[in-house]
Amino acid sequence: MDSFFKKLIAGFMIGVGAIIPGFSGGILAVSMGLYKPTIDAVTGFFKAPKKNFRFLLPLAIGGGIGFLLFMFLLDWLFGDFRTAVICVFVGLVIGSMPSLLRECNEKGFKKHYPLWAVLGFAASFALIILGLVTNAGAQREVTPVLCMISGAIIMSGVLLPGVSISFILLNLGVYENFLAVFTAPPKLFIAAHRAGSAFGECVKAAMTTVPSMLFGLLGMVIIAVPVLLLVKKVIEKHHGPAYYVIFGVVIATTLGCIIQEVVTLANDPAYVFAWWKVVIYAALLAGGMALSLSCEKFMRYREEAEEAAEAELEAEEAERDACGSGPVNDE
Numbered sequence: 003m004d005s006f007f008k009k010l011i012a013g014f015m016i017g018v019g020a021i022i023p024g025f026s027g028g029i030l031a032v033s034m035g036l037y038k039p040t041i042d043a044v045t046g047f048f049k050a051p052k053k054n055f056r057f058l059l060p061l062a063i064g065g066g067i068g069f070l071l072f073m074f075l076l077d078w079l080f081g082d083f084r085t086a087v088i089c090v091f092v093g094l095v096i097g098s099m100p101s102l103l104r105e106c107n108e109k110g111f112k113k114h115y116p117l118w119a120v121l122g123f124a125a126s127f128a129l130i131i132l133g134l135v136t137n138a139g140a141q142r143e144v145t146p147v148l149c150m151i152s153g154a155i156i157m158s159g160v161l162l163p164g165v166s167i168s169f170i171l172l173n174l175g176v177y178e179n180f181l182a183v184f185t186a187p188p189k190l191f192i193a194a195h196r197a198g199s200a201f202g203e204c205v206k207a208a209m210t211t212v213p214s215m216l217f218g219l220l221g222m223v224i225i226a227v228p229v230l231l232l233v234k235k236v237i238e239k240h241h242g243p244a245y246y247v248i249f250g251v252v253i254a255t256t257l258g259c260i261i262q263e264v265v266t267l268a269n270d271p272a273y274v275f276a277w278w279k280v281v282i283y284a285a286l287l288a289g290g291m292a293l294s295l296s297c298e299k300f301m302r303y304r305e306e307a308e309e310a311a312e313a314e315l316e317a318e319e320a321e322r323d324a325c326g327s328g329p330v331n332d333e
Contacts, residue, residue: 006060012036013064018072041234073184088263089283093290095256102252106245118243122250130258134265144179146217152180153221158229183218186211
């Protein structure tokens, strides 16, 4: 995944995963093999600024587009196709699990590692059950400070695989209103225009939520680097346990998302069960799994090809150096 366009698409998916309920962008970053390289690029940015900038730019652009675009699509998608969208993303995550498990054992396997997965699963699943029992309360009015806190929580969900920002924000009662801060400007502009306001008044109306928006972005920026440094240090010193905890959290998050959706459908009086819906949902889930497995297989093929090309290039350079360092005839 070395081309600009492929990283752009990957960033888009991570941005969407950061905002979709029940998932985190970090899960998709791990599944696409971009999690560790991104951490290294951010925390070691000034060691090779040009190289790291080229790596991070398409991810940042794609992530921003996916994050903002999905905010606008969220009401429509989750209003009419919520279960279908969740099935696709569940399939993507399930398809990524073999890749994640290989990453867990990259530096060897120890018998106690699965216990860390159980711990991660238990902690995450307990939070999910707590959310189902307590249910989200009434929506709170979003203040600039609350926007900053929400932005920090969202960024944590992007950087920490398996952390569902939707659960935290829903239980804080700010999820919908926080999204509205970012989607409100065009709606306010159109509403003011239809009311007959002048262009300047329309712009002024659209700018109403901009301060809160900036506070939200500030919260994201403030939390990003410290969390990345912490994650990098933990992974470097405790690679196996850290990834097994992530593996357990991913399983719990995926299972919890399925349970939450089943509960939502069961409590929806307007929902009508039909066998053809089950077939469609199963097909979408299988399609997500197939897509994830295909992408992972393709990336492994590309990595192996790149490693082979680099080895061949190094061999050629070594051969040229050997030929150039032969005895010199001084006459």
